[in-house]
Amino acid sequence: MNRQRLALxxxxxxxxxxxxxxxxxxxxxxxxSQVKPILNTHCISCHGGVKKNGDxxxxxxxxxxxxxxxxxPAIIPGxxxxxxxxxxxxxSDPELRMxxxxxxxxxxxxxxxxxxxxxxxxxxxxxxYEPVKEPEISxxxxxxxxxxxxxxxxxxxxxxxxxxxxxVGLTPSPxxxxxxxxxxxxxxxxxxxxxxxxxxxFSSGKISYEQAVDQLLSADAYGEKWATxxxxxxxxxxxxxxxxxxxxxFWPYRDxxxxxxxxxxxxxxxxxxxxxxxxxxxPTQEQLTATAFHRNxxxxxxxxxxxxxxxxxxxxxxxxxxxEVWQSTTMACVQCHSxxxxxxxxxxxxxxxxxxxNTRDEDTHDExxxxxxxxxxxxxxxxxxxxxxxxxxxxxxxQHRADFLKFLExxxxxxxxxxxxxxxxxxxxxxxxxxxxxxxxxxxxxLGSDQLLLNYxxxxxxxxxxxxxxxxDGEIMAQFVLGKTQGDFVLSIxxxxxxxxVDLYFEAKNPKASPQQNTSAIVWFAFVPTLKGxxxxxxxxxxxxxxxxxxxxxxxxxxxxxxxxxxxxxxxVFERGNWMIHGEEAPPQTPKELGNWQESWxxxxxxxxxxxxxPENPLTARTLVNRIWDQLxxxxxxxxxxxxxxxxxxxxxxxxxxxxxxxxxxxxxxxMKSLIREIxxxxxxxxxxxxxxxxxxLDPSNQWYSRGPRFRLSAEQVRDQALAVSGLLSSKMYGxxxxxxxxxxxxxxxxxxxxxxxxxxxxxxxxxxxxxxxRTSPYPSFVSFDAGSREVCLGKRLxxxxxxxxxxxxxxxxxxxxxxxxxxxxxxxSGNNPEKTIEGIYHSLLFQAIxxxxxxxxxxxxxxxxxxxxxxxxxxxxxxxxxxSDLAAMAVVANAMMNLDEFLTKP
Numbered sequence: 001m002n003r004q005r006l007a008l009x010x011x012x013x014x015x016x017x018x019x020x021x022x023x024x025x026x027x028x029x030x031x032x033s034q035v036k037p038i039l040n041t042h043c044i045s046c047h048g049g050v051k052k053n054g055d056x057x058x059x060x061x062x063x064x065x066x067x068x069x070x071x072x073p074a075i076i077p078g079x080x081x082x083x084x085x086x087x088x089x090x091x092s093d094p095e096l097r098m099x100x101x102x103x104x105x106x107x108x109x110x111x112x113x114x115x116x117x118x119x120x121x122x123x124x125x126x127x128x129y130e131p132v133k134e135p136e137i138s139x140x141x142x143x144x145x146x147x148x149x150x151x152x153x154x155x156x157x158x159x160x161x162x163x164x165x166x167x168v169g170l171t172p173s174p175x176x177x178x179x180x181x182x183x184x185x186x187x188x189x190x191x192x193x194x195x196x197x198x199x200x201x202f203s204s205g206k207i208s209y210e211q212a213v214d215q216l217l218s219a220d221a222y223g224e225k226w227a228t229x230x231x232x233x234x235x236x237x238x239x240x241x242x243x244x245x246x247x248x249x250f251w252p253y254r255d256x257x258x259x260x261x262x263x264x265x266x267x268x269x270x271x272x273x274x275x276x277x278x279x280x281x282x283p284t285q286e287q288l289t290a291t292a293f294h295r296n297x298x299x300x301x302x303x304x305x306x307x308x309x310x311x312x313x314x315x316x317x318x319x320x321x322x323x324e325v326w327q328s329t330t331m332a333c334v335q336c337h338s339x340x341x342x343x344x345x346x347x348x349x350x351x352x353x354x355x356x357x358n359t360r361d362e363d364t365h366d367e368x369x370x371x372x373x374x375x376x377x378x379x380x381x382x383x384x385x386x387x388x389x390x391x392x393x394x395x396x397x398x399q400h401r402a403d404f405l406k407f408l409e410x411x412x413x414x415x416x417x418x419x420x421x422x423x424x425x426x427x428x429x430x431x432x433x434x435x436x437x438x439x440x441x442x443x444x445x446x447l448g449s450d451q452l453l454l455n456y457x458x459x460x461x462x463x464x465x466x467x468x469x470x471x472x473d474g475e476i477m478a479q480f481v482l483g484k485t486q487g488d489f490v491l492s493i494x495x496x497x498x499x500x501x502v503d504l505y506f507e508a509k510n511p512k513a514s515p516q517q518n519t520s521a522i523v524w525f526a527f528v529p530t531l532k533g534x535x536x537x538x539x540x541x542x543x544x545x546x547x548x549x550x551x552x553x554x555x556x557x558x559x560x561x562x563x564x565x566x567x568x569x570x571x572x573v574f575e576r577g578n579w580m581i582h583g584e585e586a587p588p589q590t591p592k593e594l595g596n597w598q599e600s601w602x603x604x605x606x607x608x609x610x611x612x613x614x615p616e617n618p619l620t621a622r623t624l625v626n627r628i629w630d631q632l633x634x635x636x637x638x639x640x641x642x643x644x645x646x647x648x649x650x651x652x653x654x655x656x657x658x659x660x661x662x663x664x665x666x667x668x669x670x671x672m673k674s675l676i677r678e679i680x681x682x683x684x685x686x687x688x689x690x691x692x693x694x695x696x697x698l699d700p701s702n703q704w705y706s707r708g709p710r711f712r713l714s715a716e717q718v719r720d721q722a723l724a725v726s727g728l729l730s731s732k733m734y735g736x737x738x739x740x741x742x743x744x745x746x747x748x749x750x751x752x753x754x755x756x757x758x759x760x761x762x763x764x765x766x767x768x769x770x771x772x773x774x775r776t777s778p779y780p781s782f783v784s785f786d787a788g789s790r791e792v793c794l795g796k797r798l799x800x801x802x803x804x805x806x807x808x809x810x811x812x813x814x815x816x817x818x819x820x821x822x823x824x825x826x827x828x829x830s831g832n833n834p835e836k837t838i839e840g841i842y843h844s845l846l847f848q849a850i851x852x853x854x855x856x857x858x859x860x861x862x863x864x865x866x867x868x869x870x871x872x873x874x875x876x877x878x879x880x881x882x883x884x885s886d887l888a889a890m891a892v893v894a895n896a897m898m899n900l901d902e903f904l905t906k907p
Contacts, residue, residue: 029116031124036646038109040341042099049338049346060343061123077121080114089113126342127654128328128644129593129618134666135659157682160656161705170698170706173687178203179847180907181686182212184708187906188632188680189216191225191717191767192724199847213680217673220733221767223262226672228716228769229631230257232797233325234274234293237773237790238737240367241298245776246752248299252373252557253292254769255734260290266670267624268613271326275612276605278561288371288406291560294318294356298775298791301365303427307415310363312579318356319349321793326612327594327619328626328644336577342645343593347573350586354571355608358563360409365429366523369407370556378552381545385531388542392533404528405549409561411453411526417441417506424518432518433465433508438472441504445566449527452478452495453550457485458520463510467495470503477504482520490550495527501566562604594619613670619644621661625675629660630796632679634711634906635701642795652703685709689907712799712905715785716768719814722898723765725844726818727825730762737772738763741813746780781815784808809899819895820880827890834862834890841894845903858893865889 029035039058045051048059056074057063068074074084089110091097097104105113116122137156153159162172176184182202186194194202198215201207207215216222236254239245260270272280275294277287297314316335323331333339334349360369374382382405390398403409414431417423422437431439446452452467463482468474477496510519531546533539563569572582588603595617601607612620622644630636637657640648651657660675668674679685689710699706713721723729738759747756756772758764771779775789784804788794809815822841830836838858842850850858866889869876880888897903 029112029119031116031122032126032646033650034112035116036126038105038112040646042102042105042109044341046099049334049340059338059341060345064123065121075117075121077117080117083117086110086114086117125593126646127651128622128638128648131595131616131618132621132658132661132665134662135655137655137659153683155678155682156659157656157679158684160653160659161682161684164653164704165706168698168704170695170704172683173690173695173707175683175686176688176708176907177848180689181209183847184907185209185212185680186216187713187717187721189213189225189676190219190221191228191714191720192221192729193721194847209686210681213677217677220262220731223258223260224733224767224769225717226261226631227254227257228714229627230261231769232788232790232794233321235296235321235790235793237296237775239774239776240301241775241791242300243302244751245749245774246301247754248367249555249557250292250296251734251736252289252371252555253296256286256289256292258734258769259286261672264671264673267664267672268670270670271613271620272606272609275322275609276560278559279602279604279606285371285373288559289557292371292557294321294359294560295361295367295558296790299363299367301429303429305428307363307428309579311361314361314363315353315356315359317792319352322356322612323352324642324793324795326623328623328638328642328648329594329619330643330645335574339645341647344591347584347586348589348591350571350573351589352591352608354586354588355603355605357569357571358567358604360561360563360567361558362413362415364413364415365427367558368411368413368524369409369559369561371407371559372405372552373555373557374552375554378549378554381549385542385546385549388533388538389531392536397529401528404526407559407561408526410564410567411524412441412444413524414522426518426521430521430523431506432521433506434516434518435508435510435513437519438505438507440471441506443501444504445501445527446477446495446498447527447529448497448499449529450495450497451528451530452493453526453528454491454493455488455523455525456482456491456520457488457523458482460484460510460512460517460519462512463508463519465506465508468505468507469498471505472507474505482508488523492530492547492550494530560605615665621665622657624672625657625660625664627795628672628675629679632676632685633702633705633709634799635703639703652705708907710906712785712801714797715782715787718785718809718904719768719781721903722809722815722818725898726821728765728818728821729767730765732762732766735770738766738770739772740764740766740779741817742780743813747774747777749774749777781808781812805904806899809904810895815898816891816895819898820883820891822898823887823890823894826894827887832886834859834886837890838862838893838897841890841897845897845900846907858897861896862889862893865892 043058046053047056049057052063055067055069065073065075065077068084070084072084076083080086088096088098089105137159153162165172175181179199182194182199186192186198194216198212202209202212231254234253234257236250238247238250240248270290273287273290275291277283277290280287297317299314300310320332320335323329329342329344330339331344331349331352334344334346336346338344338346361367382402385405386398386402389401415425415429417425417431417439419438419440421439422434423439424432426432433439460482461484465480465482466476467478468476475496477498478493480491480493482491506522508519513519531539531543534543571586571588573584573586575581575583588608590597590608590611595611595614597611598614601610611617626636626638626644627641630641637653638644638648638651660678663678664670664675684705685708687705687708689708691707695706702709720729739756741758741764742756749755759766768779768782771782773779773790775791778787778789783789784802785808786797786800788797822844823837826837826840826844830840835855838855839850842848842854842858866885869879869885869888876883876885876888880891883891
């Protein structure tokens, strides 16, 4: 009995202890979600990446726990009462209380910080910097196995969405009606309305929704639609930007993007090719073309500018763009100081810069290096040359010769000249030597070549030139005569071979030159040895092919090419971001917070691209998923698309974001089509976009996805849709940009003599992605509908609603022509019956029947316009030449209906 009592007492005592333990157990404070937001809001502006008042910083862990100016740390883990941080936050003296001259922290905020310190002040990582881990749900079956009680979710996406809806007191909307749903799907996947046959097949049940998805994903229009999204990120344009904003050839890159999307190129491969295609083994023409992604930076050829300044500006833009596009990280502010909110150090910016600082481009007027797009006949010439060189000089020499014919590198730009005597850089671009003039090029590696190639132009004959070693009294390495040219010309010049790096002294004489007249304009020079094997049959043909290809003038695309080792640049930290003030050397290295670096990766752009697409990188897959989700729903799972840092909006559905990121990398092999297919096949995407007043109160911005996506179509879609429904849209793909009709007086260029020349034939009606984009004067209707000028990377377009947009759709020549064509087509189908024509126009626009009230409003408009045109024939003739009053009036009706909100909005 005593033993039983003892046992009962012992059990009771243990129970009391356990109850006391759990009663007093505090929930662990999470640094990322609870502590970091408080520090960023109240403390980091004075104790972070920009300022470190009192030698105290809360940006990095080691700094937060280090001794401050007082000699003692401000945070003592485990001891909140002994921590100076807490004491200063709770001071009664306003001169001592922190934040200084700011609002005091709330009791709840101070309590969180106290608990955090008491629990050991664990310094956690921000959620987005944690590696993407396999979510629990991905290990379970995808249908019944996801059930929770009686629930049955059709997909994993719906599981995450509907669980959140239940937690906030919402229910999902029913599925959208078939005509609106198929239009939504087609506009999202192809940027165009669905074809009549697709609408019929889907509405009649001949094909399933999933089959319709696959049909649209396989359409060529898919690549055109999604490429437009990517070109915003790539800051693609058809002009250079800055003052003169002259035209440039970049359309082959645009075509590469379209083809990549249509081929469903894996996103990791797509990334690697664009950042470092030139560094892949034996890169193909396509892989070299891809590197134009980072040549989309603006190029300044205004006279008097410093080329190195704008070369550096382009490199900085490449860093900022890369981190925004692939990492959702605002890297630009780290140029001048450590990140104000995220744990990225000032020096890490320039360590990233070191990866991009060794490309051959130098902000030259010709934008070299450029990839040459040869025709088949020229390709045969190249093959014959490469075969010849490999036979007589070996494989390595043949590869060097082939590369030079592809992109004319390595070479030295004329603007590198120094020590001018009776010489100048013409318009800061080309070397001009007067008679008796000279200039020097420092530390030139001639590669032991016996030949120099000189690219120049001249209006004079008989200029005698000499190139000496080191200076005016140095050994003559080459002497030659320059003749008059028609434009730029590449001259082959015998050169005395030399192995070491030397200074080259250029001098020119020409008695025909008038005082202060330049004898020529030198553009660049390069060292390529003479062809060997002249004693063999066929040499003359090979030499002729080589000389013809040197003068080749076809399509050329600016690309990235890495510097050879002897041209390699050293990268430095810029003090306060000033490119002219170099601090310590910055070797290539990635930010420690954003994933580990593998030593097997090369320390160049290729290694950097491998790092970005590594499964250990925490941000690339999340960023891709978030951007694609935004394209389909009008907002990202993280609404701040450009930023997933500590100041970003928290994800609405963090588990869903990581589920899709994991699946994209591991199950889908980075397939974007597979990711899009999973999203659009979900019940979440297929919901009706109608909203009740109750749902609007709980979810006004559709943050919890309680209804289908409904937002205004993009600028290109608005125009393409108008052309498509009218039957005018051309299906022609690829090639040079076009200039469709636009209002007069828009394109007023400065200094470059270029004009907007309206395209003819079907080029007038091509999709918006092919429209010529001038940075300083973009296509006006696109600007009105929120498209950007593409001077910098654009992660998300603003969506506005202004009267100017209605003026565009009612008055722009493209929309008027589309309305006239649509009215003409539908009147012919209806046998000139106004009521049936209106019904047909509405159905052509929205694939559903028009309501009686709308039909009556359109009939009233038709009758009013008809009366006006009959009373004023000159107005009818001015509006629609040679049309009857009925047809002209119906064109007014069609124009009005093409301005309906439901036509300009995704259903």
